[in-house]
Amino acid sequence: MSVAVIGAGAFGTALAVVLAGKAPVTLWGRDIGWAGTRENPRLPGIRLPDSLRVTDALQDCLADTVLLALPAQVLGGFLAEQGQLFDGRRLVSCAKGIDLASLTGPSALIGAACPQATVAVLTGPSFAADIARGLPTALTLACADPQAAQSLQHQLSTGALRLYRTTDVPGAELGGALKNVIAIAAGAAIGAGYGDSARASIVTRGFAEMVRLATALGARAETLAGLSGLGDLVLTCTSDQSRNFRYGLALGAGRDFAAGTTVEGAATARAVTALAVRMGIEMPVSNLVAGLAEGRIAMEHALDILLNRPLKEE
Numbered sequence: 001m002s003v004a005v006i007g008a009g010a011f012g013t014a015l016a017v018v019l020a021g022k023a024p025v026t027l028w029g030r031d032i033g034w035a036g037t038r039e040n041p042r043l044p045g046i047r048l049p050d051s052l053r054v055t056d057a058l059q060d061c062l063a064d065t066v067l068l069a070l071p072a073q074v075l076g077g078f079l080a081e082q083g084q085l086f087d088g089r090r091l092v093s094c095a096k097g098i099d100l101a102s103l104t105g106p107s108a109l110i111g112a113a114c115p116q117a118t119v120a121v122l123t124g125p126s127f128a129a130d131i132a133r134g135l136p137t138a139l140t141l142a143c144a145d146p147q148a149a150q151s152l153q154h155q156l157s158t159g160a161l162r163l164y165r166t167t168d169v170p171g172a173e174l175g176g177a178l179k180n181v182i183a184i185a186a187g188a189a190i191g192a193g194y195g196d197s198a199r200a201s202i203v204t205r206g207f208a209e210m211v212r213l214a215t216a217l218g219a220r221a222e223t224l225a226g227l228s229g230l231g232d233l234v235l236t237c238t239s240d241q242s243r244n245f246r247y248g249l250a251l252g253a254g255r256d257f258a259a260g261t262t263v264e265g266a267a268t269a270r271a272v273t274a275l276a277v278r279m280g281i282e283m284p285v286s287n288l289v290a291g292l293a294e295g296r297i298a299m300e301h302a303l304d305i306l307l308n309r310p311l312k313e314e
């Protein structure tokens with residue numbers, strides 16, 4: 001079965017590189033001026049296999065299985081323009097975020113634009129550079145249809161990339177989106193010099209609010225405790241490879257951060273704040289990250305806001 005990957009950023013390219021070892025793969029990017037060099041500047045040091053086709057024509061991408069690896073905030077616009085091309089196929093969201101315009105996750109955006117498609121989510125702890133280098137990685141493949149989940153699990157697993165499957169699409173998707181927000185807070189705590197103990201509190205209390213919101217939105221709590229939730233939370237809150245964590249570090253230290261870097265947690269924090277208000281759910285860490293990202297809250301007040309909350313049961 002053929003595979004197409006939409007979005008030639010770091011993650012889409014890494015997935016295309018490893019999957020090209022077992023099936024025909026086409027990688028689509030809107031700007032592929034680099035393609036002749038067989039190295040994507042977003043994934044430096046990785047040579048694309050000769051078998052991987054790179055294109056800027058969506059007509060080349062009408063494969064059985066299409067991985068959508070665009071950032072969460074651009075996916076809705078892309079689907080509004082091009083979604084009809086992909087309806088009826090197996091569409092796998094690889095984005096980790098909540099769309100600010102609709103306050104829904106990528107799977108709902110795909111389902112709305114492509115009502116005949118089989119929608120799945122690929123998520124979990126993995127840096128693009130690790131996957132592309134063939135390092136061992138375990139991810140979650142979520143699809144409401146158990147047979148399709150099993151089929152995609154086999155199609156998209158490789159020797160080093162091991163997929164676990166679940167039918168809990170909201171759980172897998174929300175874990176991946178919400179952990180980015182908490183990673184910004186963890187980075188800010190380290191950047192501000194609050195130390196590793198403070199980071200551990202943020203990760204743990206952050207996880208509690210991830211579970212609160214996700215279960216209210218239909219997720220299963222045990223999914224949040226798996227690779228797509230806790231697993232990815234741990235990775236992203238502890239590694240300098242993470243852009244969300246590094247963005248937090250810069251916020252905490254009062255430094256500028258490279259414009260144009262994909263930091264999904266910043267917009268997702270704002271979406272989470274809006275959802276939390278709508279649903280009457282307390283999300284103090286996420287609210288703080290939204291305030292920091294929007295410049296409404298200054299870093300020197302952030303700690304007081306958390307420490308001055310009423311004392312309560314854990």
Ligand SMILES: NC(=O)C1=CN([C@@H]2O[C@H](COP(=O)(O)OP(=O)(O)OC[C@H]3O[C@@H](n4cnc5c(N)ncnc54)[C@H](O)[C@@H]3O)[C@@H](O)[C@H]2O)C=CC1
Pocket residue numbers: 007008009010011012029030031042069070071072074077078094095096097126127128129261262264
């Ligand atoms: N980089 C990583 O290690 C991982 C990334 N992800 C997720 O994958 C998604 C994509 O992230 P990356 O590939 O890392 O981002 P990236 O910053 O490397 O690349 C983003 C790509 O999107 C393209 N793009 C932006 N706006 C577009 C538009 N309107 N139409 C078409 N293309 C557009 C850019 O040209 C670029 O190729 C994110 O949701 C991220 O959370 C998930 C796991 C790992």
Ligand SMILES: O=C(CO)COP(=O)(O)O
Pocket residue numbers: 096124125126127180183232235236241242243244245262263264
């Ligand atoms: O999702 C990721 C790791 O699982 C990548 O994290 P960043 O987007 O923060 O770099």
